[in-house]
Structure formats: C-alpha cells, structure tokens
Amino acid sequence: MAHDPDGEQQLRATRPAPPSGEPPASPLPSWPSGPPAPPPRPGLSYASPAPIVVAPPTPRSVRAARTLWLFSFVAGFAVLVGSFLTRDSHLERLRAVVDGMSPGGDADALSAASAIVFWASMGAMLLIILLEAAGLAIVNGRQGWVRWLMIPLLLVHVGAALVAAAFLVPDGDGGSYVWLLWGAQLLMAFAGLVLLFTPASNAWLRSRKQE
Numbered sequence: 001m002a003h004d005p006d007g008e009q010q011l012r013a014t015r016p017a018p019p020s021g022e023p024p025a026s027p028l029p030s031w032p033s034g035p036p037a038p039p040p041r042p043g044l045s046y047a048s049p050a051p052i053v054v055a056p057p058t059p060r061s062v063r064a065a066r067t068l069w070l071f072s073f074v075a076g077f078a079v080l081v082g083s084f085l086t087r088d089s090h091l092e093r094l095r096a097v098v099d100g101m102s103p104g105g106d107a108d109a110l111s112a113a114s115a116i117v118f119w120a121s122m123g124a125m126l127l128i129i130l131l132e133a134a135g136l137a138i139v140n141g142r143q144g145w146v147r148w149l150m151i152p153l154l155l156v157h158v159g160a161a162l163v164a165a166a167f168l169v170p171d172g173d174g175g176s177y178v179w180l181l182w183g184a185q186l187l188m189a190f191a192g193l194v195l196l197f198t199p200a201s202n203a204w205l206r207s208r209k210q211e
Contacts, residue, residue, distance in 0.1 A: 062140075079185075
C-alpha cells in the first residue's frame with residue numbers, strides 16, 4: 001500500500017491544537033496483554049448461622065417449689081423479726097437460764113453470756129436462710145447440682161432450729177407461734193425441695209446442657 005504523505009499532513013491539520021499554556025494530552029495507556037482482570041469475587045458461604053436457642057418454659061413443679069421456698073423464707077424471717085423486737089424479754093429469760101447453769105456468777109458476765117447466746121442463735125438461723133436463698137437462686141439459673149447440697153443444708157436447718165429453740169422460743173403463747181412458724185417453714189422447704197427432683201424439674205434442668 002502506498003504511503004500518502006499528503007494524507008498524513010491533512011490528518012495532522014485536522015487535530016485540534018491544545019490551548020496555549022496547557023501541556024499536550026498524554027496518550028492513553030496501553031496494556032501489552034489487555035486491561036487488568038477484576039479482583040475475584042468471594043465464593044458462596046454454605047455455613048448457616050447458629051440457631052437462636054429458645055429457653056424452655058419453667059415447669060409448674062419448679063414454679064411451685066419456688067413459691068414454697070419463698071413462703072418458708074418469709075416464715076423464718078418472721079420468727080427472727082419477732083425475736084429481735086422482743087429481745088429484751090429473751091435476754092432476761094436467758095440470764096435466768098445461764099444463772100441456773102452456773103449459779104453465783106457475775107451480773108455482767110451473765111449479761112454478756114446471754115447476749116452471746118441470743119445473737120449467735122439469731123445469726124445462725126439467718127445464715128441458714130440466706131444459704132437456702134442462694135441455693136434457690138442457683139437452681140433458678142438451671143444448675144441442678146445445687147439441689148444435692150440443699151438436702152444436708154435442710155437437715156442442718158432442722159438441727160439448728162432445735163438448738164435455737166432453747167434461746168429464741170419464749171414462754172407462754174408466744175412460744176407456740178414460734179413453733180408454728182418454724183414448723184411451717186421446714187415443711188414448705190421440704191416440699192419445695194422434693195418438687196425440685198420431679199421428672200419435669202429434671203428435664204428442665206437438663207435442657208441447659210443441650211443449649
């Protein structure tokens with residue numbers, strides 16, 4: 001094919017000249033093997049998200065056990081509050097008891113010994129109730145192992161009530177009310193503990209391990 005110098009000169013003449021003061025336009029970049037390939041797209045993920053675990057409803061046996069335990073705590077606190085409000089009469093009675101055990105003692109020593117016995121009995125009963133309440137709270141968190149610890153704790157509660165009866169149970173009609181409240185407290189606590197071992201309660205507690 002013949003080279004036409006006149007045609008090349010005409011093509012140069014038809015190109016627009018760049019404005020004065022501006023650099024000539026740079027030529028378009030050229031790739032020896034074409035434009036670069038786009039980045040690879042992420043692959044499909046076949047991993048499904050973790051399912052949302054729905055906590056099973058609390059069975060009726062657990063709700064009944066919780067109610068019985070709460071009423072037992074109320075009965076126990078009622079005894080402690082009544083003993084605190086009538087502490088002067090309890091201390092007078094305990095002075096006579098301590099004086100009978102060791103007659104001829106000093107009055108200050110009798111008062112100190114009576115106060116120690118009274119407040120120690122009150123503290124022991126309060127501590128047992130608080131431990132039982134903590135055990136019930138752990139059971140509500142679906143921790144079944146604590147039920148086995150509440151069995152000896154309830155036996156300790158019975159023994160502590162029998163020992164504290166000599167120091168916290170007043171004479172006369174007031175003593176019968178204390179025995180009635182303590183009996184109701186221990187009976188409701190025992191019934192509530194039995195309900196925590198029913199099949200429905202066991203299934204509810206074991207369901208936590210499957211979540």
